Amino acid sequence: MDYIMWLVVVIVVLALGFDFINGFHDTANAIATSVSTRALTPRRAIILAAVMNLVGALMFTGVAKTVGEKIVNPFKLEVPEQGLTIVIATLCAAIIWNLITWWFGIPSSSSHALIGALAGAGVAALGWGGIDPEGFTSVVKGLILSPFIAFAIGFVIMFILKQIFANASPHQLNKAFRGGQVLTAAFQAFSHGTNDAQKAMGIITLALVAAKVQTDMDIPLWVKIAAALAMALGTSVGGWKIIKTMGTKIFKIEPINGFSADLGSASVILGATLTGLPVSTTHVITSSILGVGSAKKFSAVRWGMAGRIVLTWVITIPAVSILAALCYYVLSLFLL
Template sequence: MTLFLFVLLAALVFEYINGFHDAANAIATVVSTKVLTPRQAITMAAVCDMLGAFLGTAVATTIGKGIVDTGVVTMLTVLCALIAAILWGLLTWWLGLPSSSSHALVGGLCGSALATAHGNWSVLKWSAFDAQGAHVGLWPKIVLPMITSPTVGFIGGGLLMLLLLIALHRVTPRRVNQIFGKAQLASAGFMGISHGANDAQKTMGIITLALFTGTTSGAFNQLPSWLGFLHTPEFSIPNWVIITCALTLAAGTSAGGWRIIRTMGHKMVKLQPVHGFAAETTAALIIHTATSVGMPVSTTHVISTSIMGVGAAKRFSAVKWGVVGRIVWAWVLTLPVTGLTGYWLLKLLRAAGA
């Protein structure tokens, strides 16, 4: 039970960090275009994140039982996965790099599961079909979306921006700013809800995996009756987990993540309201679609590449490609670094007798 409490604490810390680390996803553009003040934008993002967290559990199910063999997972496996994701999130936040909390959690879970299984790679669910005939596993749910969603974000953002430029070429810049200053409120809200729907579910999945592990391993057998709500004999997301994750993500978002907001909202591309609208709308549509089919995509990758695509549509040189290069390196390193961290953390804790 003590170990589960550490897991729960680590999960909530991860969710909180996810909130302020990824606050930039929803509000960087609306702040940089000066449609809202930073405090107004953060308040709106926190509310939208919380509302989005209640929109389904398909992504949570993918994280909890679609990536690694749940029969091998222990409470220590989950704890090491969370610690690896937390460390990477804090490092990239400190450096001001918009990395993926989703991929950090997946990498940590894969690494710690491999260590738990003594290096047996079969513990990872690479590609399979479930009872309903749906394609599940790391390849269709994690790796393929990791490649395609940023690509679609870049192309989609660029195309939408080009269409808007064509449609608005006779409208005065002042009028364009007036129209899209209001429209961007809707697109930023949509982005916030989409972010909350996808990102909050990742922590729901990892907490439910810990509950399922504690129940099936017998670790919860001696719990007093008032803790009966912890028993999870089948993998389903409890309501109290959904509510807790929604509130924690909203609290983290309300704290902001100014280092990353500056990178995304100011350093990559100089944005006007119409550009912010195009980037947010593109990213929100992609994330919403992925969430509906249980894909835990990186909201950071999607909004970042949407901003890049919008900037490239303005003028290719408008994108500060040196900053983009640093961001891409953070993306590339996320899975291997967190995987190795999760692996060696479990090895070290096991050697220490944990």
């Protein structure tokens, strides 16, 4: 096996590692509300999330193509070693950031980490001309706008349900919506798989094009299956620190709130997938929970915790971009 193929193998291992970490880092996205309201036991919730993540990951490729060619254009990477070093630096920086935020129980965005890292490594290697400004702008717009849309949709769904069931028995209401939460948790996990697993697929395919192994951005079947399995396996491990933050520290979630938050956020994520835009499932789901909490009772939301989460959102892209640039400079000493 020649040097270029060894680098490709390293990238595949790192990308699947990122997908695995993304799975346990973002398990909370799909199951935090259903676990916190006891609609599902933690074990059943994780199994459901793993299975539905796997199904969702195998069904779409639009987001993968966006990640693979809309930030750093793989067809302009004339030196294979340089292109592959960019990808390795990207994955190293994103994995480091994910592990740091997981350790501290902060629901930061794996998507922001990956996009920011790819941009940072690309600029470090090629200068500002190495980034596709139109593609990068469209991706960042999607990342920024989607949480606001999710907040609004979560607020509206909760407001409507609050009016409809204003005179309902709290006991009967909780019982009914616990059942509904099983369906929305499944929908949530499915939508997560359709968007998040695509990002690793895009990175691997970018590497294959940079290495001249293939000449287009069509996602190979083995890449789809490997990324989907890595995401599902990571999901099965679970991320309990983040589950606690998402499910208990923003506001006290009841079954009707969890149902509303899951339905709103899953709809936004699936809509983004259908348009080929990568979004932060963490941001979308957290924003939907905030919207639902605001509709329930504005003062019930723990805005201090929400502010801490938002601060992490703001700093992720610039922080990971710098980290990825540093990784590229270090790796270039050994790989180029």
